[in-house]
Amino acid sequence: MSDTKKIIEIEVLRYQPESDTEPHLEVYKVPFSDDMSVLQGVQYIKDNFDGSLTFRWSCRMAICGSCGMMINGIPKLSCETFLRDYYPNRVRVEAMAHFPIEKDLVVDLSGFIGKLESIQPYIIPREARSLEQGEYIQSPEQFNAYIQFTSCINCTLCYAACPQFGLNPDFIGPAAIALLHRYNMDSRDGAAEQRMELVASEEGVFNCSAVGYCSEVCPKHVDPANAVNINKTNAAKDYFLRFLSPKGGSK
């Protein structure tokens, strides 16, 4: 390796549940090259300074969704964020905001996983079809209605960007509602009514005050804010139509 490497200061929010009562910042001087990501910087710290530093990562190519961190206060995938863009200033790396910190840069995602399960993230067929009847046919227009919302990689950056989730951790939140919307918009699915109860509930879409930052930070252009806000309209329609239709919408 060349010896002309530049040195950048990386400030990391550390929290060791076994010994610390609260998180604190620690600064490391990390030699870096222009092609090094923030994730690689953090890996350098683990390999050379402190093996106990804990963080999640896997693919290093912005597709597994595990390496989300607050980088100078902005929720980002650390594998696609480059140290060169911060040099010569110090860069601060913290666990994703609004989630409980498990250890160092690792957050507790169990609440999010529970929410993902709660939205029934699978196709509940509109009409049963036997094998003999063949596959469900879908037109390109019908496909286009939901494809955008399938791009989510569950990185939860949108939750780290959502102050309403920070204030009310029970809020189902951007990504889970985007996935809910993905199934509602699928022409093969017929369970929008079942999901409505959750959409309109205390934990549902009306927690959103249209801050819109979730869609700004989303690395996959899912636009979760759009899914949430369309479902506000849907919930309001459902509420008023209940008075008109004998069948009713949600219970």
Place this chain on the structure above:
Amino acid sequence: MSKRRPYVRSMDGWWKKNPFFVEYMIHESTALFVAAYAFVLLVGLIRLGQGEAAWNGWLEAMKSPLSLVFHLAFLVAIAYHTYSWFVIMPKTLPPIIVGGKRVGPAAITGGGLLAAVVASIAMLALVWRIAL
């Protein structure tokens, strides 16, 4: 025994932590100006109902220098409110498909702003004609 002790960070002062949130709080607070001005107009309506003297008194009050300064502040705040409202609008609407293509966010925001400007000019022209 589990060694887990998840640490929950405080949300105190959350809106100061990111410029995006600061802007959000500013544009949300401009809604107060919209409400306050609706209240000013409501007072005018009440004064109108109380007879000519009361109405003229309200009109005079509206023309005072202090009132003019307030009007300028209201104009700025409400204009910013309008602007921020149309900036967020693309995120709130279901897809609008024209000629098989989805209308982009810039077109929606631009269209909204244009409509607001046209409506304001039409309103101004109408009031101007009544005033003359």
